[in-house]
Amino acid sequence: MMEIEKICSCARNASYKLASCKSEEKNKILLSIADGIEEQRESIKKANAVDIANAKGVLSEAMIDRLTLTDERIDLMAEGVRQVVALDDPVGKVVREWTMPNGLHFKKVRASLGVIGVIYESRPNVTVDVASLCIKSGNGVILKGGKEAINSNRRLFEIIGEAIEKCGFDKNFVGFIDNVDRQATFDMLQQSKYIDVIIPRGSDKLKKFVLMNSQIPVIASSGGNCHVYVEKTADLDMAENIVYNAKMQRVSVCNAAEQLLVDEEIAEKFLPKMLNRLMNDGCKINGCEKTCSIVKGVNPASDEDYKTEREDYILTVKVVKDYVEAIDRINANGTKHSEAIVSKDESVMEIFTGMVDAGCVYTNASTRFTDGFEYGFGAEIGISTQKLHARGPLGLEQLTSEKYIVAGNGQIRK
Secondary structure, eight states, rough: HHHHHHHHHHHHHHHHHHHHHOOHHHHHHHHHHHHHHTTHHHHHHHEEEEHHHHTTSSSOOOHHHHOOOOHHHHHHHHHHHHHHHHOOOOOTTEEEEEEEEEEEEEEEEEEEEEEEEEEOSTTTHHHHHHHHHHHHHHOOEEEEEGGGGGGHHHHHHHHHHHHHHTTTTTTGGEOOOOOOOOOHHHOOOOOOTTEEEEESSEEEEEEEHHHHSSSOOBBOOOOOOOEEEEOOTSSSHHHHHHHHHHHHOOTSSTTTTEEEEETTTTHHHHHHHHHHHHTTTTTTEEEHHHHHSSSOOEEEEEGGGGGOOOOOOOOEEEEEEEHHHHHHHHHHOSSSSSSEEEOOHHHHHHHHHOOOOOOOOOSSSSSGGSSTTTTTTTOOSOEEEEEEEEEEOOOOOGGGGEEEOOOOOOOOOO
């Protein structure tokens, strides 16, 4: 507990300096981090190999893929940092400005949140994404990764610290809790004196633990039980490609499709080709009674299947009467993350986007685009399914708040 408190206290003290850094200074740090990642790729892969070896026989193939750092993924990490450098700095941006009759001049400006605590699992690239976004937005950060990626995360943290010091700044801008015990997570969640907000990234179990135990405000996603609805007017070739991409492009991520809803008018025409393609490529299909009658090899779906985020090569299928039933099912079973409709009917798409309760709603596109990089934010710190402060991908602007700067020339209140 004392060690965690010390890490958080150091980050708090360092954050005041970071909040006042100019964009040029923050960008210099970030470029140094990107260079360090590329220069130290062999040591990163060596540390990652230990994590992968420890994961074999423990994690699923999909989760091991999520953990693995290849040369291409290391390049993407560095590119993500440089993308953040290229983005406008939100800190100090004037949101509104006005003068009152008494001469007081008011400016509402964007300001850093302070210190952000991020608790995450499996994916070591999160270490770099989070650190770069927090530095650019002027926030100190405390990183708490999971045991699956501890060696990879530790090495990346060391590279980040070295890069910050190389630029002449305090490496405590970024803190790292090098302890994978659940108690360490609990102790971190008690540090309300030093941490301003907690962002959990990972399993639903992790998020529930954070929400139940945190003394600090939490920005959380409730998971990614994402749907694709193929409406009766859809271009079926387009729909097939969208569904395949949403499910199969990378199954272990939160924006992968877990549920397929198909209009009953096109089910017999669409489902055989679609589902056989998925099954031939190793995806297990659970389906409703109608789906099972149309396509051989489909397993009967349980009620729980329609509510479950698999993060694996498993898709659940339901034939629905129309878009009204589709919307109702999505709002009942979805996790308010990412939902999609494939359709040619503009009026139906307008109703769908208006009524579906999710942070990101797509028309004629894959749910796999729910990502800060794809939205032009550079790296992201997570996907929020909440409705207060921020929703959807959490980029730079979402990591700031607002404050008022009031300038006078001797005014006193009577």
